[in-house]
């Protein structure tokens with residue numbers, strides 16, 4: 001068997017087009033143009049590339065963006081003051097602080113300070129709790145949201161399927177498991193300390209891997225016909241000195257066993273930014289709805 005390749009680039013184009021159409025409809029209904037504020041501390045080259053892509057794609061979808069590039073030694077107080085100013089700024093629909101943050105900054109304090117209704121990363125505890133409880137209107141982290149779209153491009157209905165998420169981060173693994181449970185999958189979470197990873201993988205109809213360990217999941221771990229989503233992306237240098245990006249799944253082995261699989265690159269990556277745009281539009285739509293019915297959602301009111 002050779003797996004179907006799930007084309008994240010093409011699906012991301014469709015999501016971006018949906019967002020652009022949604023933005024045009026919102027603005028023509030009289031709402032302000034949605035605006036995303038992106039904050040980046042330090043000079044990590046990969047983070048700068050991500051932020052530039054986020055800004056460029058936001059503007060290509062008809063939205064506005066602002067970029068705050070701060071020194072790596074910016075104090076936590078200064079960062080929190082900036083976030084509070086953006087929270088109060090009525091022209092800003094969404095706020096994203098790029099991770100990883102320098103070690104002197106408390107990440108939990110940062111995500112808790114971002115207003116839940118502008119939290120386009122879905123990391124604020126109110127959004128985390130709402131997603132966990134299956135409450136409508138939560139902003140959901142972008143990568144898991146993109147992964148759900150990729151899975152649904154293969155499966156019409158995933159209720160009852162066994163899903164294993166390998167990786168338990170707050171950015172991907174944990175929210176991913178909550179979304180799969182919401183769709184009535186039978187969900188397990190594993191991680192790099194799981195002792196019987198191979199057996200657990202072999203039982204999964206849907207396998208989502210997000211560990212950052214290149215090639216962790218070998219072909220013989222995978223249940224024949226399973227859907228495999230590889231969130232990992234690591235730059236490695238091969239023996240000849242050439243650089244390449246690899247995932248957490250040994251692709252050449254897995255493609256012979258799986259029913260469908262995402263490539264790296266070109267699978268999950270393009271969907272993450274497309275879903276950030278979708279979240280920015282969602283935040284702007286909720287803001288427009290609140291301005292029509294100001295008392296509708298006291299939980300997210302500032």
Ligand code: GUN
Nearest residue numbers: 096097098099100121142
């Ligand atoms: N760094 C890597 N992934 C992410 C993400 O999804 N959001 C933010 N804010 N930073 C990241």
